[in-house]
Amino acid sequence: MLPTLVIGLREGLEAALIVGIIAAFLRKNGKSLTPMWIGVAVAVALSIAVGVVLRVIERALPQAAQEGMESVIGAVAVVFVTGMIVWMNTHSRGLKRELEAEASEAINDGHAYALAGMAFLAVLKEGFETSVFLLATFSASTSMTLAATGAVIGVLAAVLIGIGIYAGSVKLNLSTFFRWTGGFLILVAAGLVLTALRTAHEAGWLNAGQQAVLNLSAVVRPGTVQSSLLTGVLGIPADPRLIEVIGWLAYLVPVALFVYWPRARRAQGMQIARVQFGIAGALAVVALGLVAFFPRVGTPSLPAAHISSTAGVAGSGTAQLTRDALYVTLDGHSTRVALDPAKASATELNGIPAQRWKLPAQHGDTAAPTTLTLTQLVELNGGRLPVGVNPQTNPGPFDARWAAGGSLEVWSAHGVLLDAAQTARTVLTLSGGGLTGPRSISVEAPQYAAASWSLTSASAQKAADAVTAADAAHAERTLWAVQLPVALGLAALVTAAFGLRSRRRALTSQKNPVGPTASPAIPATPQRSNSYAAQ
Template identity: 50%
Template sequence: MLATFVIALREGLEAALIVGIIAAFLRKNGKSLTAMWAGVLLAVVLSVLVGVGLSLTERALPQASQEAMEATIGLVAVFFVTGMVMWMNNHAHEIKRQLESEAAAAIGQSSALALASMAFLAVLKEGFETSVFLLATFSVAQSAVWAAAGAVLGLILAVAIGWGIYIGGVKLNLGRFFRYTGMFLILVAAGLIISALRSGHEAGWLNIGQDRVFNLSWFMPPGSVRSALMTGVLGIPTDPRVLELSGWGIYVLLVAVLVYWPRQYRPQPVRITQMLLGSSAILAVAALALLSFYPQAQLGLPVNAPLQGGGQAILQAQDEGGYQLHVSADNQAPVDYTLSSADQKMGREQGVDLQEWNLTQQAAVDSLPTMLTLDQVLALYGHRIPVGLSPAQHPGPYNVTWRADCAVEAAVTGNALYNASAHATILMTLSGSGLLSPRTFTVRSAMPEIGCNWQLDPRWQQQVSDALQHLRQAQVRHTFWANQLPLLLGLMAIISLILALRRLSASRRASAVSVAGSRSTLPENK
């Protein structure tokens, strides 16, 4: 409630001051206030519509998009309030003179539209800022009812003070008022920084610096006054993270220095311009360096994957796409498998994107015997007599032909084997030894000569999972250091450059005015 009260009071008072000063000036000059009030009313309606529209849009979005929008609104609100605090801290003492000068210019043009536009734009600016700031504050408030009550009370008090200033019954030191309320709003905006960073993490934008610094639940139990003050007003959660605490501290320190640094110790304007230009260059170079040279995240896995029971599998990427898998299992013949890109399917397991293959290919049977005894047949059939084969009538030996189908399952991620195994289905077709027709049976015992019964060591799966976890952490760091941070540094460099150019332009205009004034005071040559 306190945060929304101060926000509404300060923003509302700023708008009420503008309207009051314009109205008093117009009344003193005998002009109608109708056009001004029309502009004020339109601005208020549009501001309310903006706030309602943003709220309805946020509620209609999916959860992740809601978090993204809350983060965006929070950062926009921080930008608004920071600019407002800095501007009012420097210009509160001259706002009356500036507004009266602009109103006089509008009266000189005899334009009701100009007066309406002045009031409309002034109130619309404050209304937009108030809508965004209050919406961001409502998202972190513990009670929406009390937050709304604080906003309403703040607006009512702002209107009352503005009316008092208009009729001359209230004398307010604007510089001191905006200076002290600015201190409070800086802390509120810093809390919005924390809220925006947390919403950005929940939206999937920021995944770095999420380690919890400390637990404040003992100090701010739910429902306590301290919880209402620290969390509801200042936006500080009970479990601040490293990134959130860093953002809070940097913002408070930077803005407090910019706003409240003693004037007598501030650098000269020329020096400030040089510092801004230098800062812009340094920030731009840092952004380009991070963007260009920060190392890419790579999966750190060995080329050779061990097999259960001994041996190894080697995966080699092919220039034309796909992979060649060479398997050399102990006591089995080496085999090569072609994992072509045309046969691959995409899958996902435990949060890992996989390239998957399910292949069946015929294995070489040249090394298998062409004749089998009855005992050999029984051993291959699991020490059982195959159905349809009578030892008394068909004692063997038998002529045999073979067919071996090798089924391979393989999964690859990041040019490394994630999982792989193979098993063979072997058919033996017997003839001769009194058989009236060939009989085909499935071999039930492993045959090492085929080289198609193997799987990766189960410990390899754990090694791959650990490596993938490290890869994801490295990718998060890369996203922050090589993408998000350079973008932020680039924006800061652009802002510094714009501020420096504005100062240069203002300095040149001031110099031109000074030179013109000096020339006008010189005595004419006679």
């Protein structure tokens, strides 16, 4: 409730001041206030519509997309409130005087409708910023009702203060007011930075830097005053993560220093350029240090995975994935399966992005015999006589015809075999050897035909853990050694550009001094007249 109250009060007061000053000038000069009030009403309606539309769109999205939109809205809100804080910190002392001067100029030029347009744009700007900021605060708030109540109270208070200022019954030190409320809003905006980083993680956008660094559960207990202050007002959760703490400090410290650094100790002239160059250099050094010293991520390396038969026939072996082939060894018989990357399809296995191949079932590396003895037939049938074969009347040998079917599926990620399974059905058709007609049986014979097998659950879990760890390490390096250095590098370039501008301004000021620092003109000494000299 408190954050939304302060937001509504600050933004509402800015709009109320502008509207009040414009209204006073219009009335003083005998102009109608109707166009101005129409503009204000339209601006308020548009601002409310923006907030409602954004809220409806957010609620209509899937959960992950909602979290992503909350991150975007939070980031926009932080930009808005930061700009507001910085602008007010710079202009609050002369805000009323500047507005009066602009209004007076417009009236003198006969542009009364320009003042009405100024009121419309001012209210629209503040209303749009308030809608976005309140929407982001509502998303982070524990109670939507209290948050909305605080916003309404803040706006109503701003309107009443604006009326009081307009009527002359309220005297308000704008510089002090905006300075103190600015400090509170800096904390709220830092909390929004933290919340935006958390929702970005929940949306799947930010998966690095999620190491828990603090445990505030003893302080942030639901229902306590501390919980309402830290979580409800300042947006600090009970389990802040590393990236969240860094983001919170990275926003809070520089903005607070900018706003509250003593004016008497602030850099002037060429000192401003030196400070900006120093900051740019520090940012560049940190960026280069992250790139150079953050650990590199290698490709996961695992031993051959264990496989076992899945057709009720005792058997085990291994499966080893290389760059372009899968080597399967089952019951001492080896098979090489070529894996063409062009024939792989992108898929997901247990939440892990993977490549998938689906191929015909692979048989052993020994040519299947075309003739079988009765002993060989019993061996192929798992030590049992096939149904319909009698050793007295069907002594063999038999003519053998083989027909294989089934498929082999392989999943891999980062060169690691995630899973593999072969479902095969080999049909052996016998004839001759005393048989009155052909007999067909299903056999499991890895040395001659395709066998059904799969990776053991332990091997599949070990591979999944290795890939998950590799993905996490890659995400960490991408954040700390790529994305963050790029952001710091851009910030260094922007800061250095500001430093160059400050340096040019300082040099220009030194060449063309103005004010009390300018050297006064020395009047020429009058020459004595000849007559005076003669005397």
